[in-house]
Amino acid sequence: MSFLSSLGQYVAGVADSVAGLALSPRRAPPARHRSAEESQPQQTQPSTATMRGFPRVVPTEGASALSARRRTLDCLAPAAPPRRGGSLRVPRHQQPPEKPTMAFCKRRLSWPEVDNSVNSGVQETDGSYFESFTALSWRQENRRLAALRLAEARAERPPPAPHELGLPSVSAQLSHKEHEHLYTEVLYCIENAVGAPAPDGQFASYKDEVIEYARRAFRVSPEVHSRAVRAAGSERPPTVVLGCSVIEADGLEAKDANGFSDPYCMLGIQPASLPASPRASEDEGRKHGFRLSFKRRDGRQQRDSLGRLPARYIRATSVRPHTLSPKWNETFKFDIDDISSDVLHLDIWDHDDESSVLDAVSRLNEVRGVRGLGRFFKQVCQSARQGSQDDFLGCVNIPLREIPSTGVEGWYKLEARSQRSSVQGRIRLRLWLSAREAGRHDDDNWQQVRQHERLFGVLLAHEVETASSGGTDGAEGETCNGWEGELCGPAQTLLHQHAIQGDMSALQAAIARFAAACRLNSDAPLDPKYMYKLLTELERAWCASEGTSMGGSDAGATGNVSRDEERWLADCFGELVERALHQLRLHRDLYPVLHHHSLNKLEYLLRCLSQLSQMKAFWRCCPFNKEIRTEIVGSLRKGTSEWYEALCAQDTESERGEDLVNLITLVQIDLQQGLTYYHPLFETTNNVPYFSVVFTQIDKMVAEDVRQCVEHWVAEGWCGVAEEEVIDEQGNGVCVVSAKTLPFEVLSAVRELCAAAAPAPPPHLAHDPPPMLLEAYLWFEPLIDRWLAVTKTMALQRVRAAVELDRAVEGEHLVKHSTSSVDTAACLYHMRLVWRAIGGAEEGTGGGGLRLLEAACATALHYADLVHGALADQGYYENHGQNKSTEEICTIVNNLEYVRRSLSEYDDEYIANDENARQLVRGALGTLDARSARAAAPLAARARPPLRKAVFHLAWSPDTLPTPQAITPLLEFLDQHLSSLNTWLLPRAFTRALAGCWSAVLKEVSAQADAGGAERPRVYHHRLREALDLLAEFFHAEGKGLPMSEVHNHEWIRVEQRMQYHQAPTEELLELWLADRLAEQARTPLPSPYGSILVRVYFNHDSLCVEVLSARDVIPLDPNGLSDPFVVLELLPKRLFPKAHEQTTNVQKKTLNPVWDECFEFAVSLEACRSNQAALSLSVWDRDVLTADDFAGEAFVSLSRVPGVNCHAPPDPLRPLELPLMQLHDRNHPILQILESRTTDKLAMEFVKKQKLRFADQ
16 A cells, blocks of 8 residues: 555656646747747847848858858858767767748638728718619618518418408398298208118207207297297198119029029008008018918908008019119109108019019009009909919018118118028118108209208308307408318208208209308308318219219109209309409408418318319309319409509609619519419419419519600610709808619619519410510610710729728738728729629620620729829839838739739629620730739849848858758748738739749749859759759648649749759760750751751661752852852761761852762761761851851751661652751850850860850841
8 A cells, every 4th residue: 555655646746747847938839729920930130240040151252262151151060969978878860850831821711801891981072873883782682671571561460351352242141031931940840850860870969959059050039939939830740751772682593494583673661550461360470572462361352451552652663684683773752651660661573474463563553543443453463363473582671760861771681471481682772761841742842952051051150150259360250270161960960851851962952052151152251171172072962963863763863953953053153253263363462471371271262263173063054154274364464463553553752763663572572472372372273373474464564664764764864873962061052973773773673573583484485475574674775875984984083082092901810902902893893783783794795794894994904004103103113112111012912903803703604605805804804914913023023132142051051961951041031021921912912922932032043053153062053953842842832832833834944954954964965955956956947047958868887878969048158148168067976976077078169059969978886876866967167268167057867767777767768858957046045054154174165165156146
């Protein structure tokens, strides 16, 4: 434990010591935590004799000071570290010096560079002319936001009532007499309810509950209720009628030899008062059958036992031959005396003979009187006694008291007459109950249908009113949660009983309910969702009725409607369509776009119209009605016109055109919202292109109003500016210039309106004309031309005022600039912004676009001319900016660059296809670039003296000092100088200054490489060559400085080449010179100004043969205008041909076209000729007697390509070769200059002396 305790104390002590350590003041934080300013080297005040980073002693030039310079520069060499005596440590290797920080290339992204908000007061000189036009965009945006807020405010309040918008209403109230009579009928219906309760509990409300509901719905007083109860109780109960549809049977027994049967059905009502058979006790347990009732006992007919059997009690179906699964679909009706005890009895027989019980029963309706009825029964019994061929197939007995009020449909199993009978199969029946009052025909229920319509109207109005009593939503009287469209249980029970007692079909009930809803909708609009539900039920019932009437034989109850019902239904359809179309005309007010519940109602209203256009019932009742889609389009057009006229009718006291701008803005917002909300509803429900219809209608009206305003402004002479006289504080009249922007506000609003329609579906069909508003720019062209002329003048005036009011802008992290450049750039920006706002960029690329570009270019160039003129007057260019500080020069350069950058924004995609416009803008940009480069030239010139001194010390540093250390003072100076420029200049201006500084460095390095003389150190040029690579890396700055393509420019290539030439020996330079002459020989075309020479060169065996044939057009070098030419032949370089001496042709006197025709041989090897450096030099001279010979020209032949040496030589080796003669022109050729500097090299001196004779006379 003591060891652990001491260890813990030791660790704690070490931690405290480490925590108490402080960073050395020389230690800097990591580079990523330092800003651009912190990473720059701290500037120290240099002494008068030295500069930071340079040696204290500057050696004088000349050989006499060589030893002193050596002693001075040796102090820069690193001294060996002192070694302690007796130490066994191995000295560590010196760490390589760190690379310079290159802080000059760092630039914070958050720099604002230029203060665009600076205000020099120049706007006051022209009444803020440009700012007034630029404010078009935000003024239009404010209008748009105001219109949106208006739409949102409309959505917050409920839509107005329909009658407030002029929507007509028709009263649906019944008269007092009709109301009381209907209430009595309702009580009568309740009192005489028909049918058993439904098996699913539907329509199972209690009698008292239904009566109480009816009293509330009809709103009757107790006295009226008591009177109606007495009246309903005193009336005779209606006759109950049973409806039976024999649909089909299945699985019957085969009675015929062919394996089938010919089945038919006999059915009737077995009344409770019918006497039983004398053998009832014996036949107990036996099923009752019609034929059993007609059998005689002991061979005698019991007439008295039959009693009276009404004819309506027995019916028979048709025979379906040869089938065991017959389908009848036949309907029968029976009057019921006692529904509680009567039974429906049905027998199925197989028809076998021509005269059977079926035939007898089918003639039952021919019986007249009781005596005839007896004879009929006698025939039936005789037929049965004589053994009729009909076979019994089964029977069914159904008690009527079990039939529910909703009816029943199902399969019933066939039963046998007795236990001895054998039957099989089943039969499908549909049974329902109805009632018939006295004096009414079975098929005449028109009054009951109309009464059902009135009853449904009363109940529906009561339900809607009850639902709305909890809190209304809007003027249409619907609750916030809305009536769901479902009637309560007592209402459904009452309507159901009324329908079945009136023997109404499902179609008739649907028609009555739809008619009642249409009548109520004409008074106060119902929820379109419920109307859509009623239309769907009506169409479903109509289709079911058509199917039943086509499949059945009796269409009395379920067939198509009567003529009266068709006319009634047609009137209801017409009222619904007219009402819906009127609502669509007012859809903006009734159904606001931001009101969700209203949009839901609009959707179902459109669905109702779509359902109508697809309903068979509609086209059956209204065959000549117009297409609903066409009527919707017409309603939208009319409603849009009325809405626009209502907006125009709003009287305001604004200036002419101001109301039009506000109106167009409201129209734009309406179109955008309509495209978002209304268009999908109309498109998906009725295939109506809402946006196209509305935009086409609005386009005509807006275009007419805009055109009238433009004609007024043209006649008024609008030009964009006006002068007004204002009284100042002293009471004097002052002329004030103000901008008039209203026409451009209208044009901008029109353009935004057209832009709002751009993402929409095509606003017109193929056969329709294009929108008129697309040509609005053409209407404004006279006004735009006037504005362009005035704008150019105002821009030039503002530039002059900006230069006069110019002052420097100060601020943290801001580049050096002044207010004049900001004002000029703002002027260019305003012009471009207004031009785009009015659509000139897209549509005015013709004359108007060029005029705007001319005005913009003239503005920028005028500013550059003013700046250039001021600098020239101050002698800035003559004294290389000595009268300006570096910060002032940076301000001038930034001003020109900022204006150039503002003008460059005009060179965009809008003028990409206009070559004239592009040339205009780019020409102005080139002029500004040249002015900016000329103004920035002193920045590089000022750095030349320090650079010259730093490069000198770099070149003359000791041989033991590594180049990376020797170049450190130069890099520190460059980093300090460029960091200041990077802080003060714009990026592009700094890049230009960086390139200028790099050019100055290259010039100084090149000049230093050529200087020095014979006393240069051994590693002089090698050090400069390494320094050149380090400088290139410095200026590239890892991609943050100059691109490597600009670093390795032509000047760098020239300097690098000179470095290589300086390091190369004389022999290599001579070979490089020869290679350069060979390349120039290949580039020189014929004819040459110095003439040409014709030779033949080939290698034969072990010698090189040269035939000098002739020359032509040799330059005259004698006073007589002629020459005495001869040719000197020489093989070069001497390294390859050391034993080959010069050979000379004869002199041809007084001619410019000499002919020599001489052959020369050189004993050389084939390997030497195959060298790429091997060449033949042909020098043409003019022989002078008293003076030295004159040089006329020279030519060179590469020996590696002559026949005999090159296997790929031309196929004709004897073909002469015509070579153009050349002379030297570049007296500053680097090879000659370097050779000339080698004064101690005899070979170099002789070569230079020889070449100087070959320069052409200037």
